[in-house]
Amino acid sequence: MTAIDTMGDSKFTNFDNMSLQSIDEDAELIPLLTSEDEEEMSNEVLPETLPILPLRNTVLFPGVVIPITAGRDSSINLIKDANNGSKVIGVVSQKDKDTEKPTVNDINVLGTVARILRVLKMPDGNTTVILQGKKRFEVAEVLTEKPYITATVRETSEERPDHNDPEFLAIIESIKDLALRIIRDNPNIPSEASFAIKNIQSNSFLINFVSSNLNLNVDDKQELLEINNLQERALATLKHMNLELQKLELKNDIQSKVRNDMDQQQREYFLHQQMKTIQEELGGVSHDDEIFEMRKKAKKKKWDDKVKEHFDKELSKMQRMNPQVAEYSIQRNYLDLFLDLPWNEFSKDKFDLKRAQRILDRDHYGLEDVKQRIIEYLAVLKLRNDMKSPILCLYGPPGVGKTSLGKSVAEALGREYVRISLGGLRDEAEIRGHRKTYIGAMPGRIVQSLKKAGTSNPVFILDEIDKLSSSHQGDPSSAMLEVLDPEQNNEFYDNFLEMGYDLSKVMFIATANNLSTIQPALRDRMEIINVTGYTIEEKVEIAKRHLLPKQLKEHGLTSKDLTIGKPQLEKIVEGYTRESGVRSLEKQIAKMVRYAAKNIAIEEEYEVKVTNAIVEKVLGPARLERDKYENNDIAGVVTGLAWTSVGGDILFIESILSKGKGALNITGNLGKVMKESATIAMEYIKSNAERFGIDSEVFDKYNVHIHVPEGATPKDGPSAGVTMLTSLVSLFTQKKVKKSLAMTGEITLRGKVLPVGGIKEKILAAKRARIKEIILCKDNEKDILEIKKEYLKGLKFHYVTDMHEVIDIAITGQKVKNAKKL
Numbered sequence: 001m002t003a004i005d006t007m008g009d010s011k012f013t014n015f016d017n018m019s020l021q022s023i024d025e026d027a028e029l030i031p032l033l034t035s036e037d038e039e040e041m042s043n044e045v046l047p048e049t050l051p052i053l054p055l056r057n058t059v060l061f062p063g064v065v066i067p068i069t070a071g072r073d074s075s076i077n078l079i080k081d082a083n084n085g086s087k088v089i090g091v092v093s094q095k096d097k098d099t100e101k102p103t104v105n106d107i108n109v110l111g112t113v114a115r116i117l118r119v120l121k122m123p124d125g126n127t128t129v130i131l132q133g134k135k136r137f138e139v140a141e142v143l144t145e146k147p148y149i150t151a152t153v154r155e156t157s158e159e160r161p162d163h164n165d166p167e168f169l170a171i172i173e174s175i176k177d178l179a180l181r182i183i184r185d186n187p188n189i190p191s192e193a194s195f196a197i198k199n200i201q202s203n204s205f206l207i208n209f210v211s212s213n214l215n216l217n218v219d220d221k222q223e224l225l226e227i228n229n230l231q232e233r234a235l236a237t238l239k240h241m242n243l244e245l246q247k248l249e250l251k252n253d254i255q256s257k258v259r260n261d262m263d264q265q266q267r268e269y270f271l272h273q274q275m276k277t278i279q280e281e282l283g284g285v286s287h288d289d290e291i292f293e294m295r296k297k298a299k300k301k302k303w304d305d306k307v308k309e310h311f312d313k314e315l316s317k318m319q320r321m322n323p324q325v326a327e328y329s330i331q332r333n334y335l336d337l338f339l340d341l342p343w344n345e346f347s348k349d350k351f352d353l354k355r356a357q358r359i360l361d362r363d364h365y366g367l368e369d370v371k372q373r374i375i376e377y378l379a380v381l382k383l384r385n386d387m388k389s390p391i392l393c394l395y396g397p398p399g400v401g402k403t404s405l406g407k408s409v410a411e412a413l414g415r416e417y418v419r420i421s422l423g424g425l426r427d428e429a430e431i432r433g434h435r436k437t438y439i440g441a442m443p444g445r446i447v448q449s450l451k452k453a454g455t456s457n458p459v460f461i462l463d464e465i466d467k468l469s470s471s472h473q474g475d476p477s478s479a480m481l482e483v484l485d486p487e488q489n490n491e492f493y494d495n496f497l498e499m500g501y502d503l504s505k506v507m508f509i510a511t512a513n514n515l516s517t518i519q520p521a522l523r524d525r526m527e528i529i530n531v532t533g534y535t536i537e538e539k540v541e542i543a544k545r546h547l548l549p550k551q552l553k554e555h556g557l558t559s560k561d562l563t564i565g566k567p568q569l570e571k572i573v574e575g576y577t578r579e580s581g582v583r584s585l586e587k588q589i590a591k592m593v594r595y596a597a598k599n600i601a602i603e604e605e606y607e608v609k610v611t612n613a614i615v616e617k618v619l620g621p622a623r624l625e626r627d628k629y630e631n632n633d634i635a636g637v638v639t640g641l642a643w644t645s646v647g648g649d650i651l652f653i654e655s656i657l658s659k660g661k662g663a664l665n666i667t668g669n670l671g672k673v674m675k676e677s678a679t680i681a682m683e684y685i686k687s688n689a690e691r692f693g694i695d696s697e698v699f700d701k702y703n704v705h706i707h708v709p710e711g712a713t714p715k716d717g718p719s720a721g722v723t724m725l726t727s728l729v730s731l732f733t734q735k736k737v738k739k740s741l742a743m744t745g746e747i748t749l750r751g752k753v754l755p756v757g758g759i760k761e762k763i764l765a766a767k768r769a770r771i772k773e774i775i776l777c778k779d780n781e782k783d784i785l786e787i788k789k790e791y792l793k794g795l796k797f798h799y800v801t802d803m804h805e806v807i808d809i810a811i812t813g814q815k816v817k818n819a820k821k822l
């Protein structure tokens with residue numbers, strides 16, 4: 001759009017900046033057209049023929065002055081000729097601006113007669129000509145087309161309204177108004193242009209001037225030029241102006257909105273910068289980067305909407321905090337936990353059961369039925385394929401490989417492995433965490449372990465679940481109930497996390513030494529798998545295949561540095577350990593390995609192949625005599641079988657008589673039930689004295705003392721009943737008890753023998769103690785049938801229902817050496 005410049009009070013127009021620069025500074029300025037000028041102009045007589053100058057991209061309106069740059073040869077020739085002659089030419093617009101050599105068909109026939117005001121040679125070689133429109137004309141007949149078009153022309157009539165026509169005047173006022181508003185709103189038009197508008201007196205010039213300067217394309221301008229009725233032309237111009245104004249307003253609106261947004265952003269940026277500087281001044285560091293990093297990490301988490309929303313909320317809370325205050329680091333810890341915890345991140349299960357079997361066999365000797373049950377569980381898991389895992393509980397004495405079995409299951413499944421020990425845990429918050437408002441609050445052990453695991457479906461070992469205890473700090477078992485309940489554990493609530501966490505894909509494996517101390521509700525939720533202890537032979541195998549190689553490796557040695565033969569391993573098992581599992585066996589083997597390591601380190605000769613003498617040299621004299629009471633020369637000493645949480649064991653019941661009045665003393669740290677068994681046995685003998693060949697008078701002449709050695713170990717349970725009774729019968733009859741015999745069973749006052757538990761462990765303990773015969777209740781026969789044949793090798797079982805049968809088997813006819821005369 002051509003700009004208008006008015007200087008001082010003189011009514012001159014000039015051209016846009018570009019033109020101004022091109023034109024000589026001192027060039028005469030073109031006066032604005034007055035009504036008189038216009039009058040004069042319309043009275044000018046048109047010549048009959050005119051050279052026709054086609055314009056590519058503008059339309060010349062009567063009265064308006066515009067600069068034209070002529071580049072085409074035909075145009076330059078035309079201007080040169082006309083400038084030297086009458087200076088009057090016909091100006092028309094091209095229909096298509098891209099036509100290089102327009103003929104008569106390529107131009108609009110209605111144009112404007114123009115006077116050449118000035119011709120300037122521009123520095124770039126082009127010719128600029130300043131034209132002023134005079135009046136409209138029509139091309140009548142083309143005379144020549146070369147070197148430029150000449151044609152006969154005729155004047156186009158124009159209908160003008162009456163000068164005082166109020167409608168026309170209103171339109172003119174509106175045009176002025178809008179023009180001023182457009183100038184005001186369009187930053188590209190210098191504000192001085194408004195002076196020009198205000199100073200235009202001629203109405204038709206105003207219309208032409210505005211039409212010429214409006215931001216319209218050539219076709220629209222041509223259309224305006226072609227309107228013969230001035231009032232109509234004024235109206236059409238007004239419409240275009242309206243449109244232009246609307247566009248401008250819209251544009252300005254958008255721009256101011258964008259500017260507002262920018263301003264807001266800039267303001268925030270500015271404030272942040274200021275805050276950063278203040279923080280740095282105060283010695284702190286800015287937390288912007290921290291928050292940015294956290295946001296970046298958060299994008300990668302597979303959170304559901306609820307967690308995401310919560311995190312975003314908490315993060316913006318942190319953003320508003322001062323990093324110097326204590327709450328800030330609490331909040332930071334809290335949000336870090338969200339980022340570090342695995343959410344819906346699962347490792348893919350490997351359900352190759354053959355591989356699983358191989359791994360279990362590789363890591364554990366024996367335990368066939370346990371491994372079998374584990375494989376069955378994995379098979380079910382594979383078939384169900386809902387990733388919901390069963391909760392297993394491996395139950396048995398210490399050191400039998402429960403924990404390490406769990407580890408192998410994790411490896412077999414290809415899952416991560418985590419373990420927590422629940423032994424002695426009393427505080428519920430250990431499991432569920434503390435609310436984060438507490439000082440030093442932390443998430444519970446479950447959530448902490450999952451963070452460590454890094455996946456949401458690890459194998460999770462809950463060691464010693466039987467040792468959970470409750471106290472005034474809450475009952476951890478009730479929290480465990482939620483962990484282990486498949487119905488609830490998909491929303492396990494941790495106090496620190498302040499929201500539920502899905503544990504349903506975690507495979508929990510609990511271990512326990514004692515089923516009776518597990519809370520019944522917890523026990524109900526688990527599949528119990530019994531892992532019993534080992535026989536001597538098995539322990540030797542485990543030592544040979546696993547413990548020795550493992551210890552050698554841990555000490556940086558190989559089998560070339562130390563070999564321990566089977567007889568020596570057996571010696572170690574028998575002479576230096578007394579356990580169902582292999583934990584202390586492993587310790588003894590470690591001692592043997594250290595012996596080799598020490599000699600290698602100090603470069604001293606030593607025997608690589610371990611002999612019995614070396615075992616004794618390293619481990620000291622064998623500490624445990626296998627069977628102290630193997631000889632049966634003393635009356636009243638009987639071998640019983642006991643079950644403890646550390647496995648089966650043999651125990652001895654001793655009883656003696658002393659002069660007195662029939663009192664019964666019981667010692668050996670016995671529990672209430674065991675004491676009652678002693679009383680029952682005593683009373684039973686008294687009432688059946690005759691049958692056992694005892695003179696009933698002796699009961700009043702002697703006191704009886706029953707003792708169970710190893711007084712430091714508390715003992716309880718009914719299963720020593722038969723042993724106590726046998727001991728008392730032997731005592732009162734002074735007869736020998738059968739050699740290498742052990743027994744277990746509860747007695748009633750009627751002399752019935754009742755079944756007892758822990759049979760498998762007891763049998764293993766009996767075997768270790770080289771017992772040959774065992775008396776059991778008839779009802780315990782089914783337990784024996786469940787035990788593998790090889791464990792039973794060399795054992796003879798007597799199944800009884802009545803005490804008389806026990807006495808018949810256990811008490812020999814022979815009196816003991818130095819038998820008392822009662």
Ligand SMILES: Nc1ncnc2c1ncn2[C@@H]1O[C@H](COP(=O)(O)OP(=O)(O)OP(=O)(O)O)[C@@H](O)[C@H]1O
Pocket residue numbers: 363364365366367396397398399400401402403404405463464511512513542546547581582583586
């Ligand atoms: N059958 C076995 N084959 C090979 N190694 C075994 C076997 N049984 C136990 N072990 C080894 O004995 C050690 C003790 O086992 P582990 O810690 O698993 O015992 P545990 O039954 O979990 O004991 P606790 O009840 O005290 O936790 C481990 O090094 C384990 O590898």
